[in-house]
Amino acid sequence: DFKKVFMQMSKMRLISITQLLLCFSVYALTPTAFKAGYGVSAMRNNHCQGLQLRYKIQNLRASDSQDFDANRKKTPGKKGIVGIAIGSLVSVILAAKAQILPLQAEAVYTDSMIQQDIFITLLAGIAGASFVKLCTFLAAENVLQPRDSRKVIHTLSAPVYMLFWPLFSPAGRYFAMCVPLLNAFRLYIASTGTFEEKDLAYAVSRTGEEKEALEGPFVYVIVLFFSILLFWRDNMIGISALSTMAAGDGMADMIGRRLGKGNKWFFSKSKSMAGTAAFILFSSLVTVGITGWFSSTGCLSLPNSIIDLIPKIIAVCSAAAFIELLPIGDDNWTVPVSSAILAAFFLNV
Numbered sequence: 251d252f253k254k255v256f257m258q259m260s261k262m263r264l265i266s267i268t269q270l271l272l273c274f275s276v277y278a279l280t281p282t283a284f285k286a287g288y289g290v291s292a293m294r295n296n297h298c299q300g301l302q303l304r305y306k307i308q309n310l311r312a313s314d315s316q317d318f319d320a321n322r323k324k325t326p327g328k329k330g331i332v333g334i335a336i337g338s339l340v341s342v343i344l345a346a347k348a349q350i351l352p353l354q355a356e357a358v359y360t361d362s363m364i365q366q367d368i369f370i371t372l373l374a375g376i377a378g379a380s381f382v383k384l385c386t387f388l389a390a391e392n393v394l395q396p397r398d399s400r401k402v403i404h405t406l407s408a409p410v411y412m413l414f415w416p417l418f419s420p421a422g423r424y425f426a427m428c429v430p431l432l433n434a435f436r437l438y439i440a441s442t443g444t445f446e447e448k449d450l451a452y453a454v455s456r457t458g459e460e461k462e463a464l465e466g467p468f469v470y471v472i473v474l475f476f477s478i479l480l481f482w483r484d485n486m487i488g489i490s491a492l493s494t495m496a497a498g499d500g501m502a503d504m505i506g507r508r509l510g511k512g513n514k515w516f517f518s519k520s521k522s523m524a525g526t527a528a529f530i531l532f533s534s535l536v537t538v539g540i541t542g543w544f545s546s547t548g549c550l551s552l553p554n555s556i557i558d559l560i561p562k563i564i565a566v567c568s569a570a571a572f573i574e575l576l577p578i579g580d581d582n583w584t585v586p587v588s589s590a591i592l593a594a595f596f597l598n599v
Contacts, residue, residue: 339371339428342424363421367418367422368425370417371418371425374429378411381403386399400467401500404499404500405496405532408470408474409496412540416483416547423478427475427478427479430472441468465580473495486593487590489540489544490566490589490590490592493567493589495582497532497535498532498567499574499582499585502526507525509524510524517575518575526571526574530571533570534563534567538559541559559597566589566593569592
């Protein structure tokens with residue numbers, strides 16, 4: 251007991267007030283050291299020995315945290331994220347300059363196209379990072395619940411990013427792929443518990459556990475990455491897949507939790523009719539909106555008016571909503587994959 255030691259040393263008058271304060275500070279920092287016998291021996295020695303004790307305890311604490319420090323050094327932080335971002339962008343720039351990227355409408359990837367794509371990539375990346383940072387800040391300040399902040403990010407990230415796609419050059423898909431690639435790396439960093447991405451892990455997870463960053467959110471950005479690689483902006487397959495995954499699934503959860511308590515499906519206690527209706531409504535609206543945006547900017551050619559496609563869009567979104575009801579894996583990939591397959595048959599214009 252520190253009180254007994256303190257009273258004993260006060261009576262013996264062997265140490266000064268300064269030494270007492272030093273011993274008290276050492277005790278407060280590392281009480282386990284006193285349990286091992288360091289504290290009493292230090293108080294019985296002179297001031298120099300007390301200083302030596304402090305250094306020994308500091309070494310002991312450093313030794314105890316050696317494994318943690320080693321793991322922390324193995325985990326890249328902000329420097330790693332910046333390195334991945336710069337490396338990815340530079341690699342695409344060099345490939346574009348060397349004319350080894352597949353082109354679509356243009357025969358040559360000109361310098362002006364490269365500059366355009368660099369600017370839009372940076373603009374979209376900054377906008378996306380700012381949006382996620384806002385959501386993580388609101389979650390950290392308890393303005394939004396972690397589950398709500400997660401679903402807001404889930405619902406808006408892909409559709410908002412798709413709004414930037416027509417601003418890229420005709421061959422800009424490879425620059426556009428850098429953004430989800432960077433986000434995938436950030437989620438990996440967040441899953442390790444690194445301090446720099448702690449707020450991100452808290453915002454995108456259901457329970458606040460860092461490891462959840464490598465589950466649904468990671469699948470989300472991987473689906474976004476491959477949608478850009480395989481479909482881009484010149485057909486409706488990618489639009490449908492991302493709209494159902496993002497807006498449909500996200501709004502189904504948020505609306506279902508608030509309005510679905512009295513209208514659960516008879517075969518699923520966790521799914522509601524209100525959530526399913528929200529899925530169909532919002533995924534259809536986003537699909538129509540993004541399709542109209544791509545068509546108006548000349549990225550997507552439609553054989554007829556977009557009005558003629560609305561019944562088919564609603565049908566595809568309704569089928570994807572049914573897939574979302576089934577307990578057959580993570581709906582972050584079952585929904586977009588099923589929606590892409592259906593869109594390939596009904597919406598591949």
